[in-house]
Amino acid sequence: MQSIVNLEPVCAEYGRKIIDGKTEKDIKEQENIINKALGVLAENGLYAMGIFLLSCSKKEYGEKVLVTYLRELWMDDRVQLIKNKSKKDPGAVLDAIRGITESLSKLILARRLTEQTLIFARYHAKAKISSKENKNG
Numbered sequence: 191m192q193s194i195v196n197l198e199p200v201c202a203e204y205g206r207k208i209i210d211g212k213t214e215k216d217i218k219e220q221e222n223i224i225n226k227a228l229g230v231l232a233e234n235g236l237y238a239m240g241i242f243l244l245s246c247s248k249k250e251y252g253e254k255v256l257v258t259y260l261r262e263l264w265m266d267d268r269v270q271l272i273k274n275k276s277k278k279d280p281g282a283v284l285d286a287i288r289g290i291t292e293s294l295s296k297l298i299l300a301r302r303l304t305e306q307t308l309i310f311a312r313y314h315a316k317a318k319i320s321s322k323e324n325k326n327g
Contacts, residue, residue: 195268201303204263205310208255214319221315223248223255228308236301240287244280257283263307264290264300271300 208224211217223246231239243252243260261283264271272286290300 197268197303198306200263200266200268201306202310204259204266205307205312206314208259208307208311209314209318211315211318217315217318219248220251221312221319223252224308224312224315227252227255228305228312231301231305231308235291236297236304237284237287237291239304240284244284253280256280260304260307261286263303269299269303271296271303 209217209220211220223243226246227239227243230242240256243256246252257278257280261272261278263269264286265273271290277283287300290296
């Protein structure tokens with residue numbers, strides 16, 4: 191019998207990792223990219239969000255979110271949406287997303303997990319900005 195895994199803590203873990211800004215400006219820029227990625231995910235889907243992250247104004251950060259954090263989320267043993275052999279390369283990650291989209295159940299799970307992870311990242315950004323403002327205020 192398969193055990194049921196609560197995936198919310200998994201999303202929270204990766205959402206926290208996504209926000210790594212050192213300054214308030216960095217964090218606000220990261221929050222902006224996350225908000226835009228959420229919008230693209232909601233309006234145009236998982237693959238379009240991947241392309242957006244690779245071409246956004248903060249390309250290095252967007253690529254890191256996709257190729258490092260979201261890739262790791264989708265590869266996580268508790269999730270297993272893509273194989274652990276997926277390369278840490280933008281093209282390979284887009285290919286992995288295409289693979290996910292071929293299965294409706296995987297696509298639905300991936301979209302939901304990605305959305306929840308990005309929402310947690312947004313809240314972590316807001317919390318960091320708030321704590322920095324409180325220290326400075």
